[in-house]
Structures are given as structure tokens and as C-alpha cells.
Amino acid sequence: MSDVPPLLWGYLTALVFAFGACVGSFLNVGIYRIPREESVIAPRSHCPHCGKLIAWHDNIPLVSWLVLRARCRQCGEKISIRYFLVESLTAVLFLLVWREYGVDPRTPVYLLIMAGLVLGTFVDLEHLIIPDRVSLGGIAAGLILSPLVPSLHGVTGALAGFKMALIGLAAGAGVLWLVGVLGKLAFKKDAMGLGDVKLLGGLGALLGWQAVVFIIMASSLVGSLVGVGMIVSGHKEWQSRVPYGPYLAVAAGVWILWGFRWWAAYVTWLRPPM
Numbered sequence: 001m002s003d004v005p006p007l008l009w010g011y012l013t014a015l016v017f018a019f020g021a022c023v024g025s026f027l028n029v030g031i032y033r034i035p036r037e038e039s040v041i042a043p044r045s046h047c048p049h050c051g052k053l054i055a056w057h058d059n060i061p062l063v064s065w066l067v068l069r070a071r072c073r074q075c076g077e078k079i080s081i082r083y084f085l086v087e088s089l090t091a092v093l094f095l096l097v098w099r100e101y102g103v104d105p106r107t108p109v110y111l112l113i114m115a116g117l118v119l120g121t122f123v124d125l126e127h128l129i130i131p132d133r134v135s136l137g138g139i140a141a142g143l144i145l146s147p148l149v150p151s152l153h154g155v156t157g158a159l160a161g162f163k164m165a166l167i168g169l170a171a172g173a174g175v176l177w178l179v180g181v182l183g184k185l186a187f188k189k190d191a192m193g194l195g196d197v198k199l200l201g202g203l204g205a206l207l208g209w210q211a212v213v214f215i216i217m218a219s220s221l222v223g224s225l226v227g228v229g230m231i232v233s234g235h236k237e238w239q240s241r242v243p244y245g246p247y248l249a250v251a252a253g254v255w256i257l258w259g260f261r262w263w264a265a266y267v268t269w270l271r272p273p274m
């Protein structure tokens, strides 16, 4: 972003970080309440232990967790580190998207995807489900946003964007569905959750079939590495407890931040210009 003065750039960067922390704070509410089928809007935040309302000055993203030293001001019960992790992770991811794309129509879409991935990952880790709001929401967002921001798929024109979203949806959901069917035939048990199928369908609709190829390769690579790590460290039993959704999410995040560019470089390398 050479056309933005450095001081304004610095100010906007700080603003994006703070915005990310606030979104992370809201995601924390969703991570706790959505699997429990509670409303994410009302009632106001309260301590899950003593039920007391949390004052606004004890509910400032990142800051309050540190100031209160991870304890409820009323009852002294420990506040999970997850609150701090989700807020800082979301803030950093927002910062990275901003640094990579800056003022661009794709930026808000990528921020939305990052928020959805953080929400889906932490719910999946704890409850072994990916909320429909994330997966089906991703599919809907892909079909609506791709015609509006066709550059998500590296094309121009609303119709081309919509077509790419449909292809990406079919590629993402289709491939994982097939893996699930074959896995069930081979292992006689569910190898792939429907939540994963819907999630990759949504990511395909938003990011295109190229992203689906990358996400499948990268997520199985990361999954194998973590699996080997668990066996080596003597925690083999953890393997069955880690769902696949978080691997899909990590791979999708890497694709958004760097993979898109790697792909373009790879295609150029395959077909060098005349």
C-alpha cells in the first residue's frame, strides 16, 4: 500500500488489531454459547461460575484477562486461557490479512472467513462438532459474496465469480463426501464427519477449487505430522480425540495468507511466459 501515508497506515493497523481483539471477544461468547444453544446476544456476559454480570471495564478484550490475572473479580474462579488465546489469535489473524491485502474488496471477506474458522476450530476442539452457522454459513456467504467480489477467485465479472463458487462448493463438499464414503467402506466406521464436508464445501465456495486442492493436501500433511508427534510423545490415544475441522481451518488460513500467491507462482512456473 504505497499510496497510504505511513502514519495513517500505522493508525489503521492498530485499529485493525483492536477490531480483531473485539471480534475475538465476541467469538468467545459464540464458542461458549452456540454449542449450548444459548443466544449470543442476550443476556449480557456473566461469569459461568458465580453468574454475576461482568462489568464493561472487566470485559475489555486482551486487557481485562491480564489485569484480572485470569480470575473472576466477584468469585475468584479461574477464567480459561481460551478467552485470551481466541482474542489474541483473532487480532493477529486480522493483522496478517490486513498486511497481505490492505485496502481491497477481498479484505473484509477474508476477515469474515478467519473469524468463522476461529469459531469453528474452538467449538470443534471442545465439542467435536462444527456449528452449521460456520459451515452452512460459509456456503451461503460463498454463493452471495463471490459474484460481488469475483477477485476472490481471481476472475472478473459477477457470473464468473458465481460459477467459480459453485465449482468450489462441488469440489470441496464432493471430495470429502467421497473420502467419507470410501473410508466407511474400508474401516467400517465414519471416517469423515458431515460437518467437515459442509465446512470444506463452504471454503470451496468462498476460495475456489484451487484452495480445496491445497487445503486437502496441507490438512492431511499437518494431521499426519501431529499424529506422528502424538505417537512419538507417547500420547497415541489423543489422536482419536482431535477432530479434522481444525486442520482444515489451519490449512485454509495458510491458503488465504500465502497459498494463493504460491499457487500463482506455481502456475507461472508450469507455463513460463513466451
Ligand SMILES: [Zn+2]
Pocket (backbone or CB within 6 Å): 047, 048, 049, 050, 051, 052, 072, 073, 074, 075, 076, 077
Ligand atoms: Zn465469578
